[in-house]
Amino acid sequence: MTKLPRWADVVLVPLICLIIAFAFSAILIAAIGQSPAHAIWIMIDGSLGSTYGLGYTLYFATNFIFTGLAVSIAFQASLFNIGGEGQATLGGLGTALACLLIPWPHWSLALMASILASAAFGAAWALLPAWLQARRGSHIVITTMMFNFIAYALMNYVLVNILRPQGSMDPATARFPVTVNLPKLGDILGVVGIPFSSKNPANISFLIAIALAFAVWVLLWHTRLGYALRAFGKQEKAAIYAGIDPVRITIYALLLSGGISGLMAINAVQGAAHRLVLNSVEGAGFIGIAVALMGRNHPFGIVLASLLFGFLYQGGTQLALGTTIPREVITVLQALVILFTGALPYMVQRPLEALFARLARKEAA
């Protein structure tokens, strides 16, 4: 069987998966007595039809770029870090402490501090599972998942008992001082004359995420560390034979992964919520796995996949606001897209390969 041409593999397969997912969604929407065309229009118009909606789409996408990159960098070393949720939660704590404890005169200083703090907290949360994997062989999937629960419990304790303002019932910190609020994407684009709504949470973190995606690409394919990571991921024994230290590379990969997960907090906590709430990550750590899978572990693919998931999230919200489709059905719609694009691309790949092979034979004949 011939291999698919690259363009078909990268563009055609996800596109067909997406169309199948939407077809199933349409059946589901029709089955509950709503109009599928109307619903899909609301999703598209609400997430891409105005700069207001687009801003929300980009905001959600920013979260997923961070967590997707985090998953993929560990994936390159054949390490399945599913602790993005916990690492991003701790990143939120780092950001909140950086914003609350020091009275920053300007947002740019606060941003640098919170980048350092969130990455450090996220990486620190990945350190112990990394060490256990490298030294003791405790499986990373189990340990990182358990650390998600520990992170949640820790956050609960810290917010309820330490950071919650007196008299407040909400398990959340006080609002950050306005001086640390990050500039909105709308304000930045306004400077260069592009009209973009600033009534949405999209902020400078989106640009940071794009820059980070580029940095990850450079790191993985143009540095020694990246080479070592990928070699270790492809064939551990050969990598060890080539002089790569397995313990060190495992720990490096997971520290990078945890740190990037933690960075998500600059978008969600400092950029949007302006305070730390209990569930600041809201599943983005897990979505990152689907994003990395769909993006084929390549930073460029991850950015595209993040935009798709951002569209799904924002479209889902618009669906809840604009129709009477219950929220449970909306979750099912989002899950259908994840299922078809993330988990079932092979289902499309095989028939496509057969089709291309037949076309090739016909041409030869």
Added chain:
Amino acid sequence: MTLMKRLLGATAVLALGTVAAVADPAIIYDLGGKNDKSFNEAAFNGAERWAKETGGTYKELEMQNEAQREQALRQLAEAGANPIVMTGFAFGDTLNAVAPDYPDTKFAIIDMVVDQPNVKSVVFTEDQGSYLVGLMAGMASKTGTVGFVGGMDIPLIRRFGCGYAQGVLAANPNAKVVLNMTGTDPSAWNNPVKGAEIAKSQQAQGADVIYAAAGGTGVGVLQAAADMGILSIGVDSNQNYLHPGQVLTSMMKRVDNAVYEAFKEGTDLKAGINVMDLAAGGVDYALDENNAPLVTPEMKAAVEEAKAKIISGEIKVHDYMSDNTCPAATF
């Protein structure tokens, strides 16, 4: 067949205009979801009652995640929804930030005080209602031990527990009140499995009446109590019907009335703090055919007397939130 019909029907009817609503009221349910059989469902019932009586339509929305809070408030306000009612204290911070941006839109928040000129804050005296059901629990208990299962451990829920404990001790000064909270995060509002576990452990400690003030978690408490053959007390909505003959009563918090009135006032919604106490019918105990066999004439006389005395001021129920202490219980 029906599916096919619906498919055809749905494709034929392309609904027009998404947010065409002009000055329709809107209600936003918190993360517990509108079908929690308790707090949010009471709000839903109030909205439905308004819709039935006036023939009006309203917009409703269930929260899926935190990021939606602000988005939902802003979009509903921009779409012209007025007034916008939301259930639960978790909206407080967001509403405080959003309300000044929409001075012409009226907002109402339940269970929280938000000090803005266009916000009506509806709070209830849960301590008084809980005192009444506590009194009944104290009289109904044969073991002299009663239980309390709270949802999330916040001052608001401690207010329920404190009022309850005072009522129990008023009926039986030697009674023991076992107090437990389900958790410290919002998932505690929707964890019926854990609620059932706590109820079982309280029963093992001798409790034979258990009061659940825990939103959706309470469904599990009531179920476990019914399974073990002991009595339970529902909360917020009248939950007597869930297990007829096994739910002693329900502490009704008339969230439905609050929503109904907010909708009825419409764009003339009066801002400020609205205290729904026993006198105003904001809280009460539930008596219907499902629990009538359980409520003895003495019990009914005692609880009616206490009710009158609270309203007249003769009995003062200590409010936990006034000073964060409780004379009748320790949390």
